Amino acid sequence: MIFFVPATDRIKPQQAKQYSMGAEYTSPRPNILWSIEAYYKQMSNLITYRDGSNYVFNYNNDWQDLVATNGKGTAYGVELLVQRQVGRLNGWVAYTWSVNNRQFEEINNGKTFPHRYDRRHQLNVSLNWQISRLFSFNVLWIYQTGHAATLAIGRYDVEGLGAVYIFGDRNNYRMPDYHRADASISYHGKSKKRYNAYTITLGGYNVYNRANPHAVSVSLYPIYTVVMQRSLLPFLPYLQFSKKFN
Secondary structure, three states: OOOOOOOOOOOOOOEEEEEEEEEEEEEOOOOEEEEEEEEEEEEEEEEEEOOOOOHHHOOOOOHHHOEEEEEEEEEEEEEEEEEEOOOOEEEEEEEEEEEEEEEOOOOHHHOOEEOOOOOOEEEEEEEEEOOOOOEEEEEEEEEEOOOEEOOEEEEEEEOOOEEEEEEOOOOOEEOOOEEEEEEEEEEEEEOOOOOOEEEEEEEEEOOOOOOOEEEEEEEEOOOOEEEEEEEOOOOEEEEEEEEEOO
Protein backbone atom coordinates (compact mmCIF):
# COMPACT_ATOMS: atom_id res chain seq x y z
CA MET A 1 0.00 0.00 0.00
CA ILE A 2 1.30 3.48 -0.92
CA PHE A 3 0.56 6.68 0.99
CA PHE A 4 1.32 10.21 -0.19
CA VAL A 5 2.30 12.41 2.74
CA PRO A 6 3.55 16.01 3.03
CA ALA A 7 6.92 17.17 4.28
CA THR A 8 6.80 18.30 7.91
CA ASP A 9 9.14 19.66 10.57
CA ARG A 10 10.22 16.05 11.21
CA ILE A 11 10.05 14.69 7.66
CA LYS A 12 12.32 16.39 5.14
CA PRO A 13 11.33 16.70 1.47
CA GLN A 14 12.60 13.77 -0.57
CA GLN A 15 15.17 14.69 -3.20
CA ALA A 16 16.56 13.04 -6.30
CA LYS A 17 19.19 13.68 -8.95
CA GLN A 18 19.02 11.82 -12.24
CA TYR A 19 21.54 11.58 -15.03
CA SER A 20 20.73 10.02 -18.38
CA MET A 21 22.15 9.75 -21.86
CA GLY A 22 20.91 8.04 -24.97
CA ALA A 23 20.99 7.76 -28.71
CA GLU A 24 18.53 6.82 -31.43
CA TYR A 25 18.69 6.02 -35.13
CA THR A 26 15.97 5.51 -37.74
CA SER A 27 16.90 3.20 -40.59
CA PRO A 28 15.29 4.27 -43.90
CA ARG A 29 14.47 0.81 -45.27
CA PRO A 30 12.61 -0.59 -43.52
CA ASN A 31 11.52 2.36 -41.39
CA ILE A 32 12.68 1.15 -37.95
CA LEU A 33 13.59 3.27 -34.94
CA TRP A 34 16.49 2.00 -32.79
CA SER A 35 16.95 3.61 -29.37
CA ILE A 36 19.15 3.07 -26.33
CA GLU A 37 19.22 5.07 -23.09
CA ALA A 38 21.09 4.66 -19.81
CA TYR A 39 20.21 6.40 -16.55
CA TYR A 40 21.47 6.75 -12.98
CA LYS A 41 19.38 8.21 -10.16
CA GLN A 42 20.42 9.18 -6.62
CA MET A 43 17.75 9.70 -3.94
CA SER A 44 17.95 11.11 -0.42
CA ASN A 45 15.65 11.87 2.55
CA LEU A 46 13.58 8.79 1.71
CA ILE A 47 11.05 7.34 4.15
CA THR A 48 9.62 3.85 4.62
CA TYR A 49 7.72 1.93 7.25
CA ARG A 50 9.72 0.62 10.17
CA ASP A 51 9.72 -3.15 10.63
CA GLY A 52 6.33 -4.26 11.91
CA SER A 53 4.65 -0.88 11.30
CA ASN A 54 1.47 -0.49 9.30
CA TYR A 55 -0.71 2.62 9.20
CA VAL A 56 -3.89 0.62 8.55
CA PHE A 57 -3.60 -1.10 11.95
CA ASN A 58 -2.13 1.94 13.72
CA TYR A 59 -4.35 4.72 12.40
CA ASN A 60 -4.68 6.25 15.87
CA ASN A 61 -0.93 6.91 15.95
CA ASP A 62 0.91 9.76 14.27
CA TRP A 63 2.16 8.41 10.93
CA GLN A 64 5.49 10.14 11.53
CA ASP A 65 6.15 7.70 14.40
CA LEU A 66 5.73 4.71 12.07
CA VAL A 67 8.34 5.55 9.44
CA ALA A 68 12.10 5.45 9.20
CA THR A 69 13.65 8.60 7.75
CA ASN A 70 16.84 9.86 6.08
CA GLY A 71 16.96 6.93 3.70
CA LYS A 72 19.14 6.77 0.61
CA GLY A 73 18.45 5.11 -2.71
CA THR A 74 19.96 4.41 -6.08
CA ALA A 75 18.31 3.38 -9.32
CA TYR A 76 20.10 2.72 -12.59
CA GLY A 77 19.56 0.79 -15.77
CA VAL A 78 19.54 0.58 -19.55
CA GLU A 79 16.49 0.86 -21.81
CA LEU A 80 16.37 -0.50 -25.37
CA LEU A 81 13.65 0.13 -27.95
CA VAL A 82 13.11 -1.18 -31.48
CA GLN A 83 10.03 0.21 -33.21
CA ARG A 84 8.52 -0.06 -36.70
CA GLN A 85 6.29 2.96 -37.11
CA VAL A 86 4.79 2.53 -40.59
CA GLY A 87 3.12 -0.16 -42.64
CA ARG A 88 0.11 -2.38 -42.12
CA LEU A 89 2.16 -4.54 -39.75
CA ASN A 90 3.99 -2.48 -37.15
CA GLY A 91 4.86 -2.53 -33.47
CA TRP A 92 7.70 -2.30 -31.01
CA VAL A 93 9.89 -4.26 -28.62
CA ALA A 94 11.10 -2.55 -25.42
CA TYR A 95 13.52 -4.07 -22.92
CA THR A 96 14.78 -2.60 -19.63
CA TRP A 97 17.50 -3.87 -17.31
CA SER A 98 17.39 -2.01 -14.01
CA VAL A 99 18.43 -2.02 -10.35
CA ASN A 100 16.61 -0.15 -7.55
CA ASN A 101 18.04 -0.21 -3.99
CA ARG A 102 17.37 1.44 -0.61
CA GLN A 103 19.43 1.96 2.55
CA PHE A 104 18.28 3.08 6.03
CA GLU A 105 20.43 3.13 9.15
CA GLU A 106 17.67 1.66 11.35
CA ILE A 107 16.40 -0.97 8.91
CA ASN A 108 18.04 -4.21 7.80
CA ASN A 109 20.99 -3.52 10.11
CA GLY A 110 21.93 -0.61 7.90
CA LYS A 111 22.53 -2.87 4.90
CA THR A 112 21.33 -2.02 1.40
CA PHE A 113 18.26 -3.95 0.27
CA PRO A 114 16.28 -4.13 -2.98
CA HIS A 115 13.29 -1.82 -3.24
CA ARG A 116 9.88 -3.47 -3.56
CA TYR A 117 9.66 -2.45 -7.21
CA ASP A 118 13.18 -3.54 -8.09
CA ARG A 119 12.58 -5.54 -11.25
CA ARG A 120 15.77 -6.62 -12.95
CA HIS A 121 14.23 -7.44 -16.33
CA GLN A 122 11.21 -5.96 -18.13
CA LEU A 123 10.16 -6.81 -21.67
CA ASN A 124 7.17 -5.46 -23.62
CA VAL A 125 6.26 -6.61 -27.13
CA SER A 126 3.48 -4.90 -29.08
CA LEU A 127 2.15 -5.90 -32.50
CA ASN A 128 -0.40 -3.94 -34.55
CA TRP A 129 -1.86 -5.41 -37.75
CA GLN A 130 -4.15 -3.39 -40.01
CA ILE A 131 -5.98 -6.34 -41.53
CA SER A 132 -8.07 -4.18 -43.83
CA ARG A 133 -9.59 -0.73 -43.99
CA LEU A 134 -12.22 -1.83 -41.48
CA PHE A 135 -10.46 -4.25 -39.17
CA SER A 136 -7.29 -4.11 -37.08
CA PHE A 137 -5.70 -6.50 -34.60
CA ASN A 138 -3.50 -5.68 -31.59
CA VAL A 139 -1.61 -7.86 -29.15
CA LEU A 140 0.63 -6.82 -26.24
CA TRP A 141 2.84 -9.20 -24.24
CA ILE A 142 4.33 -8.05 -20.92
CA TYR A 143 7.07 -9.74 -18.91
CA GLN A 144 8.58 -8.52 -15.61
CA THR A 145 10.88 -10.02 -13.01
CA GLY A 146 8.92 -10.59 -9.81
CA HIS A 147 9.09 -7.80 -7.23
CA ALA A 148 10.87 -8.11 -3.89
CA ALA A 149 8.99 -9.10 -0.72
CA THR A 150 9.78 -9.91 2.91
CA LEU A 151 8.91 -13.41 4.11
CA ALA A 152 9.40 -15.10 7.48
CA ILE A 153 12.37 -17.46 7.81
CA GLY A 154 11.44 -19.10 11.12
CA ARG A 155 9.04 -19.22 14.07
CA TYR A 156 8.80 -20.10 17.71
CA ASP A 157 5.87 -20.49 20.09
CA VAL A 158 5.34 -18.39 23.18
CA GLU A 159 2.91 -19.58 25.82
CA GLY A 160 -0.09 -17.29 25.92
CA LEU A 161 0.91 -15.50 22.71
CA GLY A 162 1.05 -18.29 20.16
CA ALA A 163 3.38 -18.31 17.16
CA VAL A 164 6.01 -15.58 16.81
CA TYR A 165 7.59 -15.31 13.37
CA ILE A 166 11.25 -14.52 12.72
CA PHE A 167 12.17 -12.30 9.78
CA GLY A 168 15.55 -11.98 8.10
CA ASP A 169 16.69 -9.28 5.72
CA ARG A 170 14.21 -6.76 4.31
CA ASN A 171 12.84 -7.91 0.94
CA ASN A 172 14.62 -11.26 1.22
CA TYR A 173 12.36 -13.03 -1.29
CA ARG A 174 11.74 -12.61 -5.00
CA MET A 175 8.17 -13.15 -6.21
CA PRO A 176 7.59 -15.37 -9.26
CA ASP A 177 7.92 -13.65 -12.62
CA TYR A 178 4.95 -11.70 -13.96
CA HIS A 179 3.75 -12.05 -17.54
CA ARG A 180 0.52 -11.79 -19.48
CA ALA A 181 -0.83 -11.13 -22.98
CA ASP A 182 -3.61 -8.69 -23.94
CA ALA A 183 -5.28 -8.93 -27.34
CA SER A 184 -8.05 -7.12 -29.19
CA ILE A 185 -9.69 -6.84 -32.58
CA SER A 186 -11.30 -3.57 -33.69
CA TYR A 187 -13.85 -2.56 -36.30
CA HIS A 188 -13.43 0.98 -37.67
CA GLY A 189 -16.51 2.45 -39.26
CA LYS A 190 -18.08 5.75 -40.21
CA SER A 191 -21.66 6.78 -39.58
CA LYS A 192 -23.50 8.20 -42.59
CA LYS A 193 -24.53 11.28 -40.63
CA ARG A 194 -21.71 13.87 -40.65
CA TYR A 195 -19.21 11.11 -41.46
CA ASN A 196 -18.33 10.66 -37.81
CA ALA A 197 -15.85 7.82 -37.19
CA TYR A 198 -16.43 5.16 -34.56
CA THR A 199 -14.59 2.08 -33.33
CA ILE A 200 -15.91 -1.14 -31.77
CA THR A 201 -13.27 -3.18 -29.97
CA LEU A 202 -13.55 -6.71 -28.61
CA GLY A 203 -10.62 -7.77 -26.48
CA GLY A 204 -9.32 -9.39 -23.36
CA TYR A 205 -6.71 -8.90 -20.66
CA ASN A 206 -4.53 -11.84 -19.67
CA VAL A 207 -5.85 -13.97 -22.51
CA TYR A 208 -4.00 -17.16 -21.43
CA ASN A 209 -5.25 -16.73 -17.85
CA ARG A 210 -1.85 -16.50 -16.18
CA ALA A 211 -2.12 -16.68 -12.34
CA ASN A 212 0.26 -13.82 -11.67
CA PRO A 213 1.28 -13.40 -8.01
CA HIS A 214 -0.13 -10.43 -6.13
CA ALA A 215 1.01 -11.48 -2.65
CA VAL A 216 2.62 -14.46 -0.96
CA SER A 217 2.18 -15.56 2.64
CA VAL A 218 4.18 -18.17 4.58
CA SER A 219 2.99 -20.36 7.43
CA LEU A 220 5.77 -22.25 9.23
CA TYR A 221 5.02 -25.41 11.17
CA PRO A 222 7.36 -27.79 13.06
CA ILE A 223 7.62 -30.32 10.24
CA TYR A 224 6.40 -28.47 7.14
CA THR A 225 5.98 -25.03 5.55
CA VAL A 226 2.97 -23.70 3.66
CA VAL A 227 3.51 -20.99 1.04
CA MET A 228 0.29 -19.50 -0.35
CA GLN A 229 0.10 -17.24 -3.39
CA ARG A 230 -2.79 -14.86 -4.03
CA SER A 231 -3.49 -13.75 -7.59
CA LEU A 232 -5.66 -11.04 -9.15
CA LEU A 233 -7.14 -10.33 -12.58
CA PRO A 234 -7.58 -13.64 -14.42
CA PHE A 235 -8.73 -13.55 -18.05
CA LEU A 236 -10.96 -10.47 -18.36
CA PRO A 237 -12.85 -9.84 -21.63
CA TYR A 238 -14.17 -6.43 -22.58
CA LEU A 239 -16.23 -4.69 -25.25
CA GLN A 240 -15.53 -1.04 -26.03
CA PHE A 241 -17.24 1.55 -28.20
CA SER A 242 -15.69 4.91 -29.02
CA LYS A 243 -16.77 7.66 -31.37
CA LYS A 244 -14.88 10.59 -32.88
CA PHE A 245 -16.81 13.75 -33.75
CA ASN A 246 -15.53 15.93 -36.58
